[in-house]
Amino acid sequence: MAQSVLHTAASRGVADHGWLKSFQSFSFSGYYNPERIQFGALRVLNDDIVEGGQGFGKHPHDNMEIISIPLEGELKHQDSMGNAAVIKPGEIQVMSAGTGIYHTEYNNLPQQPAQFLQIWLFPNKRNVTPRYDQISYQQQAVPNQWQQLLSPNPDDAGVWIYQDAWFHKGVFDANTTVPYQLKKAGNGVYVFVIDGSITINGQQLNSRDALGVWDTDAISITTNSKADILLIEVPMTVA
Template sequence: MAQTVIHKADTRGKADHGWLNSYHTFSFSGYYDPSRVHFGALRVLNDDTVAAKQGFGRHPHDNMEIISIPLEGDLQHEDSMGNVAVIKKGDIQVMSAGTGIYHSEYNKNNDQLVKFLQIWVFPNKRDVTPRYDQISLNPADRHNKLQQILSPSADDEGVWIHQNAWFHIGHFDAGVKAEYTIKDQDNGVYAFILSGNVSINGHSLSARDGIGIWETDKLDITADTEAEFLLMDVPMTVRL
């Protein structure tokens, strides 16, 4: 029988730093809940809003796969590998921190917020050579279907990471249904609702709610209103 955990939007951790408003689905920084440290290999799911002319100064990471999904505005990225780039809605950014990197993220706009998801996934191998990639996807390709944005393979659609994980985004009209088959029998799926109302395996979810489902092979998805959502198919056991 499928196992399920639901995290309603208003139960998330919150940090308001003035320039940064961040909601934490899982324990992060000053927010700690022993029952919400991770979902399998999914370690961090932060829902961040960065004020104009503000950002994250240069800081380090290692041995983590870091994925950024812009939702609104654009964010400038710089890192110790020499990359300087801007990511915006429709882009997917990935870093394999591996043996160690430094990076910064900054909203250079004078009057526009930046909203983005920052996601950390435990890798399946340690101390890899750090790398950076970003791609631009066509949001029309997620209209009433699931658009793959991440996988374990550089030859597949989307970006790739050092983990047996697949991410998809769907933007469905009201009433549209879909079935998602979990990619590996050892995986589960964490779904995060970006907007609207969605039912997954009979559970009603609203914007910014999350649901984790495992020990099953598929999800039944119905958009109860126009809705956008992210599916993160990840191993339930972390092996390093």
């Protein structure tokens, strides 16, 4: 029988640094909740708002898969691998930190806030050579259908990471039934509502609410309004 855990938007950790406001689905930095450490391989999901011209100074990462999904504005990225890029809504960025990298992330627009989802997953392979990638997915978006943004397979749609994980995103009209079949046995799904209202297994979710579901091979979502949904499938055990 499927099990689930509800994370409402209001129950998230909040950090307000002036230049940064961060809503944290899992324990992060100054926010600690022993019941909210991770969901399987999903370790961090921060809903971040960065003020114009501000950002994260040079800092290190290692042995983590780091994904950024901009929702509003622009982010300027630079790293110790020599990459320099601007990412915008409709794009996804991934870094396999592996043996170690340094990077900076700044709001590229001086007068406008930038909002993005910062997501970390534990890798299934440690100490890899660090790598960076970003793609645009906006042009391939089809209404009322899941669009794959990330997978474990370099030859598959979207970016890829060192983990048996899949990200799908979609914008669905109201009163739509949205099925999802898990890709791998033993995985779970973390459904994050970017905007709108949906129902899963009788549980209503509104904007920025999330529901983790596991011990199942499929889920079905019903939209109560037009809804923008991010679905993260991850292994429930981490080696």
